[in-house]
Amino acid sequence: MPLKLEHQELHANLVKATKAGGRVGDAAKAVARVLHVHFVKEEQVTLPPLGLLSTLARHQVARGIKKVLPMTDRLKAELPKMLEEHESVVTALKVDM
Numbered sequence: 001m002p003l004k005l006e007h008q009e010l011h012a013n014l015v016k017a018t019k020a021g022g023r024v025g026d027a028a029k030a031v032a033r034v035l036h037v038h039f040v041k042e043e044q045v046t047l048p049p050l051g052l053l054s055t056l057a058r059h060q061v062a063r064g065i066k067k068v069l070p071m072t073d074r075l076k077a078e079l080p081k082m083l084e085e086h087e088s089v090v091t092a093l094k095v096d097m
């Protein structure tokens, strides 16, 4: 799944940045703290339902559709918090150099 690969690539780059030391390393650690929790949540409740959209777009009911209903309920409940997490990530990315 492309989004999961993107997460893995971002994670790998962030790990490298945390090892840079100094202000870059500190900033990368701050970003990693807020981003990791968010990525885990996205992979638990967001990506599985998104993976069924192409089937739904063809007017077919995807196998496993019932399994994602608790995920979409949780996503609906947690969406405001997840959007706040986006703001936290952006804030953590703003570092005076």
Ligand SMILES: [Fe+2]
Residues within 6 Å of the ligand: 038, 042, 086
């Ligand atoms: Fe997100």
